Amino acid sequence: MANIADVAREAGVSRSTVSSVLTGKKFVRPETRERIEEAIARLQFSVNHGARALATSRTMIVGVVVQLHGGEFGPALAPFLVALSDSARSEGYDVLLVTEADQVGAIHRLALERRVDGVVLFNIVDEDPRLAALSDHDLPAVLLGMPADSQGLDAVDLDFAKAARALVRHLDERGHAEALFVRWAPEMFAQRNSFVLRFNDAALDEARRVGLRLRPIDCPADPERLPDALTGALAERGAATAVIVHNDAASALLPAALHEAGLQVPEDVSVVSIHSAELGRALALRFTSVETVPGEVSNAVIRTLMARIAAGHGGTQEDVRHELIAPRITDRGSVRDLT
């Protein structure tokens, strides 16, 4: 495989001149540049990435560090990985996928061995131990998720609180006075998943504010037990005329549960949901809903990370950036107007 010395010899110039055309940081006389470019093409030369990384102290790689808690809905993950990869590539970066169970150890490894220029942390929980691990280093990082305390780190996420309020108001404005609130399993609350807590708190708060009765239904973590839990909740809905769902597994299983209970939407019961866009698409869910926006979130995450890398440092700053992406609600007519 050709190296820069081969190219220099072939073009009759020095290695530094070749390097100048490779980096594009220095002006090179057109004739010379052309000779060099021909030599590069002839020899099928490409820059050795590792050597460049060593010389520049830039790996051009970002780590995507994914904590798998087990409680969350697996199918929702891939779209974010793909979107992050796409966003990173558009900035010239590759993505290192880091899913090992020992996330704290992984962060130390990435930082100490200088494997990446920055990291994205996925599946953020409140009191996430990964944030403390980061504070030992000077590694640029962005949280994909919004914990109560970001510990001075940049963070980006869909605005789950605003989404919750919008969905609650959507029901309220159509005359609904009582609704079931199908939530994630208690295990998810115990883990303090940031998006779970933020949606939950805002939904309850907004419901109180507008005077909607919200009856929380905690789902079992075990998918096997979910169908019965859903049909049970529907059967005992009492005065509730609507259901608001924040639990992807429940959103996926709700159509069957509604069938099972013999309920038509929106004639017998109204439904609003927030769920993975991919899930909604694959299962053709027809609920009025807020869907995740992996592309938008990933773009914002990578943009923020690029800025942090360019600034030449990670860690706690005064100029922390928190970005909450406004939710969009898609009206699919699954809410009956009772007014």
Next chain:
Amino acid sequence: MANIADVAREAGVSRSTVSSVLTGKKFVRPETRERIEEAIARLQFSVNHGARALATSRTMIVGVVVQLHGGEFGPALAPFLVALSDSARSEGYDVLLVTEADQVGAIHRLALERRVDGVVLFNIVDEDPRLAALSDHDLPAVLLGMPADSQGLDAVDLDFAKAARALVRHLDERGHAEALFVRWAPEMFAQRNSFVLRFNDAALDEARRVGLRLRPIDCPADPERLPDALTGALAERGAATAVIVHNDAASALLPAALHEAGLQVPEDVSVVSIHSAELGRALALRFTSVETVPGEVSNAVIRTLMARIAAGHGGTQEDVRHELIAPRITDRGSVRDLT
């Protein structure tokens, strides 16, 4: 950040001796080794990965190169990525996730810039252009998928043909004489996805062999149109007493479609399916089925790739390894015994 020279100085030895303890390839006197290890701990030293990669010509990174055709079922992807990452880590490798649309360009880039020591190709189709791209280089590669012609490359996959035969026989042995075969969309066949073709061909062949009438139902690629297609097929099932499903989206939507059609399983109709394990778990699918085994497949893929990397070459070999993982059928009682 400390480097190897700092450690050498701190321990009062030469850099090469430090390197010897780092690589573990040379014997170092216990006292010396201990002094060095103390120095390493004191200085919080870790090997700079890029420098080691340059010196050894080993990146300790494998590329996972994922073609997203769009037709396949998205939620099935993540478990494979995670499993590949886990398998690779257990061999000391990290995973670079490569999802860009221009997969051929990506392969050239990875090879020429020496970014990875090897690649795993995911979502293999017959006549996959990525295989030709690989032949331009000397990059170790393993296909996760089994095309009709692997062009001399190692390949690993679940044995979809055997799975098809097992499911067909499962119906036949229980006295079913006619079944609907809910298949992937024609678009998937046109793309020639390797697992789609292999399951399909084997299912039809085995059905012919045992004398089971199999009526292919082509699903629409658009999930929106899938529910109606399924209920329609069920309504017009005629003499068919069973359904065999190879289409994850259809497996996911079938429970609702069965409800819609007022059919009980297995009383009114029997069902067997092959689908993503993750999907089956998340949706608590209760069909007798073969499920994907991302962990097993990934282990085999990485093991094969490691052997290929150790051999010091990629490309076409005489010693090609093809590994088909035996399917396991889980009997969930969704097939009625008609004998």
Next chain:
DNA sequence: CTGAAAGCGCTTACAG
């Protein structure tokens, strides 16, 4: 505008 030299942080024969 171009080149010679030093340096990035390691590993690895090769002497001793």
Next chain:
DNA sequence: CTGAAAGCGCTTACAG
């Protein structure tokens, strides 16, 4: 068993 030296393939001041 340990060390001095060369080398991996780049980039980047610094001269000219």
